[in-house]
Amino acid sequence: MNTRIPAAPSTAQSIWLVAEREIGSRLRSKAFVISTVILFVVALGAVVWGGFAAGTSNDLKIAVTSDTSSVVQDVDGLAVTDAASASAAIDLVENGDVEAALIPTSEVPDATAPASAPFDYTIVANDSAPSGLVSMLSESPAVHLLDPSSTDFLLRYFVALGFGIVFLMAASTFGGTIAQSVVEEKQTRVVELLISAIPVRALLAGKVIGNTVLAMAQILVLAAIAIVGLSVTGQDLVLTGLGGPLVWFAVFFLFGFILLASLFAAAGAMVSRQEDIGSTTAPLTILVMLPYFLVIFFNDNSLVLTIMSYVPFSAPVAMPLRLYLGEVLWWEPLLSLVVLIATCAAAIWVGSRIYSGSLLRMGARVKLSEALSRA
Structure with missing residues (x-):
């Protein structure tokens, strides 16, 4: 009697199986679901409150x-x-x-x-x-501005804050989750079973894709909340100005998140204990936090925003803000996106080599040079 051995899954099937596993495990987590609901409620409350506050006359x-x-x-x-x-x-x-x-x-x-x-x-x-x-009733000389600002300073600040905090929270939360998941699989030896059935790079790709799907879903829901909240509060002018930048933010966030997710997975593979994750992910956490603080403190500095819009780690925040402010030429978002995609591809290649060279190494933290040489 012949026993037919099941065929091994293809690379695409392996990636999708891992992605499904990542999405399912996150959706079954009560902590993830509750925190996501709280995030949406807070975002809706902030948008509605801000809209009504802006519409309230302080005259x-x-x-x-x-x-x-x-x-x-x-x-x-x-x-x-x-x-x-x-x-x-x-x-x-x-x-x-x-x-x-x-x-x-x-x-x-x-x-x-x-x-x-x-x-x-x-x-x-x-x-x-x-x-x-x-002072309002006092006569003053006429003022003529050569380069008047097209947006209100407070509105400009809140738009910068919104883009910055959404990118910071999503990237840091999901990035940290990916690193913890990798270390957990190493500790429990589950990773040895996984890579006996599917290629190592397929495992990495599935993790990145699964978490990217969840992160993008959150971004799209937050964008919908912003649109609904601004519509309800009658902020049609703000909504009209934010339409294009929100679309560009989603596009830039997609590639920016893939870039960071690949590096977070690689950073997690370099250690074998949860206590050691911070030592390898700290540089990435700084790269995620810097755009948030820079865009808050320099949202009125055109030179700093222009430089940030071409730096891959800050482009997802700076370029949509500059688009909202109307300070870009038509080709600038395209050039910035090309730079981001090229950097994303390089990060995936480097991250996959580190991941492959570190995943089965147990014990002490794997040095970066050793991980790259063993890939």
């Missing part, structure tokens, strides 16, 4: 009469209420409906304006004049 509330309305006609930052008379304007101040009133000086109760008074109106307030009102 100074004042009351004017027909005699003083022309004074504030071209003044920004004021919410003006028209009162029928000076006494009605004063009543609005006393009732707390407005913070101050502008009335003719001649109609100020219990006051007599000097004959040489420079203004024919007076600010009336309860206990003190609102901060900044006097």
Whole structure:
């Protein structure tokens, strides 16, 4: 009786089996599911709160009469209420409906304006004049900006913060998970069974692809949350400006994450204990954190952002931000993406050599030169 031996899976099948295993193990983890749900809820709350806060007027509330309305006609930052008379304007101040009133000086109760008074109106307030009102009403020379900023500074900061923190959290979380998974398989000797059935590089590719699928799914959900939140809060202008940059961010994140995931897997293969992971992943963690801090502190520095947009580890954050700010030429994102893809390919090649040369080494930490030479 002939016994048919099952054929070994192809490389593509092996990669997909490992990817399925990575995705399934993560989705069965309560910690992962709960943390992901919390991330989505916090992101939705932040977008909605930010949208409503941006839509809430912070203008100074004042009351004017027909005699003083022309004074504030071209003044920004004021919410003006028209009162029928000076006494009605004063009543609005006393009732707390407005913070101050502008009335003719001649109609100020219990006051007599000097004959040489420079203004024919007076600010009336309860206990003190609102901060900044006097300077708003003061005459100043016209200002002409040669290179005006196209975006609000606060909005610019929050967009930079959003891109930076999403990339930081996703890359560091999933990167650390990949490294821990590799070390766990080495400790339990599961890796010996795995590589007896599938090639080592297929094992690495499956891990990278599986975690990339999960990370990209999170990015797409976060993008959808941003779109829904901005739509609900009526921030159509912000949403219109963010549409293209969000798409580019997803593309740059995809290749940036693959680059980092390959290196995190290689870093995990170089040690045999969970306690030693930090020694090999520390440089990668720094590379993940640097773009976050740089884009926060230098989001208004065009030179720094331009340099960052061509550095592979920071391009996923800097280039989408520059696209949002409208500071790039049409070819710059394409050139930056080519540089990132080329670096990604190099990182995959180096990472696979380190992974192959370290995976079966137990005991002390494997030196980088030894891992590369044994591949």
